[in-house]
Each structure stands twice: as structure tokens, then as C-alpha cells.
Amino acid sequence: MHTMWKGTISFGLVNIPVKMHAATENKDVKLRQLHKECKSPVKYEKVCPVCEKEVKNEDIVKAYEYAKNKFVVLDDEDIEALKKEQEDKAVEIVDFVKLEDIDPIYFEKSYYLSPNEGGSKAYSLLRSALNDTGKIGIAKMIIRSKEQLAVIRVYENSLVVETIHYPDEVRSVQDVPNIPEEVKIEAKELDTAKMLIEQLTTEFEPEKYNDDYRTALLDLIEEKKNKEQTETATDKPVPDNVTNLMDALQASLERAKSEKPKPKQPKQPKRKAKTTAPKKKAAT
Template identity: 75%
Template sequence: MHTMWKGTISFGLVNIPVKLHSATENKDVRLRQLHKECQSPIKYEKTCPVCDREIESDEIVKAYEYAKNKFVVLTEEEIEELQEENTDKSVEIMDFVQLEEIDPIYFEKSYYLSPNEGGSKAYALLRSALEDTGKIGVAKMVIRSKEQLAAIRVYKNTLVVETIHYPDEVRNVQDVPNVPEEAAPVQKELDTAKMLIDQLTAEFDPEKYQDEYRLALLNLIEDKKNQDQTTTAKERAVPNNVTNLMDALEASLDRAKKAKPAPAEKKKTTTTVKKTTVTAKKTTAPKKAVPKKKQTKKNA
């Protein structure tokens, strides 16, 4: 059995080294969601609706939403500092009470306690003391960085820790809607109800109860497996380097064609304009006065 943590139970001056083990397990049949078309598992990604992109783990921070869309951001350093203050793995029994005094609504989760090295004698002592007095210990402990209220009791020769909700974690029963007011029932109906309860009264045997839906679902799954009514998810196509290279070359060629220079006719027009401009400049050159003076001297 997996050990969750190692610590000590203390009551008075007695310290018992113990190990904590989960006493229960969730046996719900978990169904995956597949894409109906290709029978592949649906992938859930962490995305930001504002940035419209997938977010990496190092981009995520923790915050408390104190009002709609209003948050108080907490740094990892601040959280770790608080956790370090509550990492003492000791179970301090504060009071001893009768189990019947605690309403079942307060119970949350069960854990087995086993003695750690050198703790067997003190473990057996506490177990015997609880059995003889018929009481349980109310203690405080830290599990997974959360401070828990807990009850320590004996279950089939083993010490068990039952984590208990704090009073402010149990919702006010006055807030439950549509609860009828107390009214005197019809005596005949009440007597009949009591007779029915008497007929159905039995000694509690947990082995006689089972999750009918879970068993039926498991049987259905097994039948489908035996009848070969199964499916295999398609693996994601692995890109081929050669194909990628050809795609890249073809895309580059298409891009080059689109970015090809203007047709030759436009170039000729531009050249003609330039030549015309040059010719015009050469034509206007003889109008200068210098050639006239040279001609006068020659006639003389």
C-alpha cells in the first residue's frame, strides 16, 4: 500500500511515528471522448480567449477570483512561503470525544495509519486506549499543504484518520430550498411507515451493497471487447521530410511566379521615354551662342 507521508501522532507527551495510507479509492469507470469521424481521443488545450492561442505552463499564474473577472494574483514564492509554514507532518490530538457526537456530514475522506519504525508499542497503546474508552481523538494535521481537522479512531484493529470538514465548509441547512415545515402526520400513515422500517431493518453489511451501474457498464464493455466491437485511434500523420521539401520548393516557385517583374512591354515604354528625353536634350544643345561665334571667325 502506497505511503502518502510519514509523521507522528502526539497526545500529551506520547509521540507515535506513523505512516499515512489512503483507505479508499475511486472506482468510477472513466470514459474517454473520441472524435466521431476518426475515433481519435479529443485533446484539451489550455488557451487564452483574449490572445487566441495556446498557453504554455510557464505563462500561467495562480489567482483568486474575489468578484466576477476580478482577481488577486499570487506568486509561486508567496504560496511556497505559506506552505513551508504548514509542512509539519505531525498529528496533534487536541480532544477525545464520542464518535456519535460527530454528524456524518462532517466526514470527508478516510486514511489508514500504520506504525513507522519504532512506533509499534505506542501505536498499540493508543489503539487499546481508544477501544477501552470508546472514544475517538480529534486532531489537526496537514495533508497536501492543506490543514485538516481529523478524527482518529479504531477500525478492525487499525488506526484510521477521518478528515473532517471545518464548520464553515458545511453549508447552512437553512439555505436548502423548499423544505416543508414540521407538521403532524396522519397517525395511520406514520404507523405504516414505521412498520415498513421495521420490516427492512437489518444489520449493516457493506458487502451486500454494490454499484449496479458500474458493474453493468463493465460487463457491457467486456462483451463488446469479446465480440471484437473495438476501434483503434488513428495515429497522427508524421510529416515526411522529402514531401516537406517538395512542398516548400513548389510553394517557393509559386511565390516567385507571383512576384515576377512586370512584362517586357512596360520596360520598353520606360526606355523609350528615357531615350526621348535624352534626344530632346541633345536637340536643344545647338541653340547655345558658342557655335555662332565660331562660325563668324571662320568667315572672316
């Protein structure tokens, strides 16, 4: 399992060197966008709307927009120094609370923790203490250049980090439109609804829940592939050097013809004017 982060978890004077691994993965079926005409994948380029040209990664800087079209530019060196300063700190558990005290709306993403070299005993100590007390730890840590509020708890035989949202990241329910006020409900209707809930209540078994849409989509893709209902992207035209050379030669020849001065026409020799001999007078 890929290690995403290495650091130290501490509570009190106990330090636990740990490695962090992603506990979940996205199983969504990713579909590419093709040009309908030639079935080639569509490219998305970063283009400056003012310069009207493509922008390379090395020509991009990060900035914070504090007002409309007003920015504070942040250098990569500044961000890296700040991130390094925070990452070097140990992740300290500052509070212990009950899991049921945190509403699920706060939870974001899960990560497994495994002990790093020399951390097995301290890792086991924290795991046992959390299990016996039924508590979870609250801590702050840097993950992917962002400070995260997190809880550390036990899942099966492993310690797990759950990143959670800060309170100001959770939108107020007061902003949700069209929430009905208290509506009078008939007792019979309520009793029937509660009876239905009781009939459908069971133990949570995650294995019995499947992504039916993803399964159907993969089946459809496989069916089309087996029926050879597939498309092949059109290859990008490769320049033909021979053709290009002939085109260049032909163009050069045409240009040379147009620029070549026309040959001068040879001068025609002037014709001498014919002279007529004077007529002799007739004898008288």
C-alpha cells in the first residue's frame, strides 16, 4: 500500500512514528470525451484570454484574488517554506472526545495509519487506550499543503485518521431554501411510518450494498466491446518529408519562374528605303 505521508503522532509524552495510507479509493468509471467526427480524445489547453496563446506550466504563478481582478502573487519558495515549517511539526492529539459527539457532516476522508520503524509498541498502546475508553483523538495535521482538522480512532485492528471539516467549512442549515416549518402530522401516519422503519431495521452489512449504476455501465461497455461496437481514434497526420520536399521544390520552381527576368527581344535591322531611278526623257 502506497505511503502518502510519514510523521509522528504524539499524545502527552508518547511519540508514535507512523506512515499514512489512503483508506478509500474512487471506483467511478471515467469516460473520455472524443471528437464526434474523428473519435480522437479532446485536449484541454491552458490559454490566456488576453494574450490569446497557450500558457506553459513554467509560465504560471499562484495568486490570491482579494478583490475583482486584484491579486496577491505567492512565490513557490514562500509556499514551500511555509509548508515545510508545518510538516516538520509532530501531529499532536490535543483533545479526546466521544465519536458520537461529532456529526457525520464533518467527516471528509479516511486514511490508515501504520507504525513506522520503532513505533509498534507506542502504536499498540494508543490503540488499546482508545479501545478501552471508547474515545477518539482530535488533532491538526498538514496533508497535501493544507492544514486539516482530524480525528484519530480505531477501525478493526488499525488506527485511522479521519479528516474533518472546520466549522466555518460547513454551511449553515439556515441557508437551505424551502425547509418546511413544523407541520401537523396525524398520529396514525406517524405510527405507520415508525412501524415501517422498524420492519426495515437491520444490522449494517456494507458488503451487501453495491453500486448498481457502475456495474450496469461496465456491463454495457463489455457488451459493446464483445460485439465489436468500438471506435479507433484517427491518427494524427505525420508530415511526409518526401511530399514536403516535392512541394518545396515545386514552389521554388514557380517562384524562380516568376522572378526570372524576361529575355530581351533581339533588335530587328532597319530596312533601307527603296530608291527609284529617274525616268529618261523621250527623244524628240
